[in-house]
Amino acid sequence: MIMSRIEAPRDDVTGTLVDRLLTGLPSEAVLTDPDVTVSYANDMASFCEAGTPAVVVLPRTVEQVQHVMRTATALRVPVVPQGARTGLSGAANASDGCIVLSLVKMDRILEISPVDRIAVVEPGVVNATLSRAVNEHGLYYPPDPSSWEMCTIGGNIGTASGGLCCVKYGVTAEYVLGLDVVLADGRLMSTGRRTAKGVAGYDLTRLLVGSEGSLGIVVRAVLALKPQPPQQLVLAAEFGSARAACDAVCRIMEGGHVPSLLELMDRTTVKAVNALAHMGLPESTEALLLAAFDTHDPAADLAAVGALCEAAGATQVVPAEDAAESELLLQARRLSLTALEAVKGTTMIDDVCVPRSRLGDMLDGIERVAEKYSLTIGVCAHAGDGNTHPTVCFDATDPDESRRARESFDEIMALGLELGGTITGEHGVGVLKKEWLAREIGPVGVEMQRAVKAAFDPLGILNPGKVF
Template sequence: MSDLTDRLAEGLPPGALVVDPDVTAAYRHDMADFCPAGTPAVVVFPETVEQVQHVLRTATALRVPVVPQGARTGLSGAANAVDGCIVLSMVRMNRILEIDPVNRIAVVEPGVVNAELSRAAAASGLAYPPDPSSWESCTIGGNIGTGAGGLCCVKYGVTAEYVLGLDVVLADGRLLSTGRRTAKGVAGYDLTRLLVGSEGTLGVVVRAVLALRPAPTPQLALAAEFPSTASAGAAVCEVMARGFTPSLMELMDPVSVRAVNELARMGLPESTRALLLVAFDGPDRVAELAAVGELCRAAGATEVVPAEDQAESELLLEARRLALPALDRLGTTMIDDVAVPRSRLAEMLDGVAAIAERHDLTIGVVSHAGDGNTHPIVIFDAADAEQAARAQRSFDEIMALGLELGGTITGEHGVGLLKREWLARELGPVAMELQRQLKAVFDPLGILNPGKAV
């Protein structure tokens, strides 16, 4: 321990190295309540690329594992410490280095908060579309590590589609630059895409070149109440089949609706079996919203309420963003992130409800309905061993259901610790072997975020 701290201190400024166990304990885990977490030896807060390189060189020399962290808002245990590791917290590398309106790019350090980048881009008439629910606290480095999505993915896509280039410190301390600043570029293997979503197992992101878009017109939204998941699912399918591209299309089940009402007194309709939120941000948003409202009524909606202005629209969207913290207040949460084809969305929701009933558990579901990404949230008492066991069984059944419906075990949260054993079931032995070989190329000693993902 003393050798590790002494060698780390040689290349770090005062205050960048923390060994106090009362402080380091706060960096043991992310927001995945049900994943194991070890005890770090130290927490390091680098402020420069050179300091990150020093930490990785020291870790390689001493064979010490390194766990990169952002704001620890992740939901799969990917940022959880392992015993004796260096936790490498990137939150102090938080500068927006450049906003380029001509080339429509931003150059940022990994500790920049998503919402701060959005506001900086907006000042130049631009937008950075990926918007996870935790956008006011999650960092760009964490978004890149997990391949994060968000509420607007149905129209604008996910993080991977906006990362043009990366500077990454490898396990041995070398600095790798990938990608480009240009609108197009196909030189060599696409290492940038490989690194996005790799959960800190291949390298540590220290700089990112991100694509920006022209700022859209403010969104207008509606809320539609449905008497069944089948009718809500039919409305989603009809909206997409008719060629509409909403900027947002979210679905909340009765459990999540009640939880949000309890947290924020939103007055959402608790009698509904499925609450669909749809928004448009284009020049024809008023007409498109009206047309989608008619489609919802034709599919069986009992009530369709369009927002009268942007303020009401933002209130509806805030209700959706509050769903996770609202459900989290009800107990320990095990959060699934299963994406299925849009056409199977109702089957997924009904299947989750059956699983909840079978295991006598509360499971709330919120969904990015526009891209079929569901978030079943299993709520249980972690102090009750029998209930915790039922929660784990229900989680496994939800994973299996998603695969049976032609889906994937994670649409945007990543694998981390929570879904590691399910990754092999989805990918198969050949893909897993290639993934392990890639890991060995980037990290031959296996010190980068060991035990996560692959």
């Protein structure tokens, strides 16, 4: 890598930047070969511009991150923090001439405490790796995005990720107790605590969760854990319409049930999953609802929910017989976005969350949008939260279809706001939804959020062009 750095043409600015970085980083942590750095230019979002980074750095220590930020501040160079780049909003996309700060090498689990029920981790720890590690101690880290086998805890914190279990256990923000954060000028700040409760000062920890790398670089996190629950069992209910499935969701929640998972897949998604993985899901259904319980008597809970599904018009209700069958159904749900991408080759994945009571209106509206623009739009949803993922499938080589895809995406976001919802439940704003954030929070909200940004990052070098 040293040879490629020397041979690569350098302008004076880039050369000075690289030389300064190398005074505090090993040569293998500083990547300048354009054929390599281009692979760090963007995350998994469509229709999001990405620039060309000047350099990619892969630090392994807090001190190295501090050195990067001090260098960036001294030279006024923008810094784009990255995890595994599984994001869906363009928040990790490079800007021209930036330092891409990839944190994937900071991947140590520093502590697991069964007594305090916490884990202390570096940002590059993969979600699934942490989950399996705490399971060995009889503990449970609930947030589980669909990309949990790849996504990192730092990325989860940056976008305030959710997952399949949010209906019962909540989202990432509810599990981040404290953070160590390197600020734009290289200073190290600690926020929060490792105690079960604490209200000392402003809650800067919650402020940083979901800030998409625009306020500071998370280098350590204290995460809350729960006792590992019993093995969950899953029920699958088929419906003749998405509206009926949404009615069942409302009945389940109104009835006081607390499922560990309540997920919806529409007809388009079911067919796509079958085409990709040959899972034998029922393609005659208009909507498939998956409900799970991890209680001490899940069969009784599933029976009660099954009755509510039948009352809402389910054409068939099938409880899983064991954990293996349950896991197969969950795997089908986790494959949804990958399967939809295979339909046309490219997808735009929306992330609109509405009140549960308006979920049926949201799905009906999405169907109208698909018809209006003559597009395939599949919907999978964290139905128990009202969080929908309408996924527009299109051919990126077809300019007209690409235009219609973008217009349909915007129309779906507008629909979500009309129904009292939000433009993003868990994927973040990034580049993709900057204009829509201003519509949702209003001019005063934008003014106050920009003031917060200026307090943390007065030079505007942290992830510029994102969120606002």
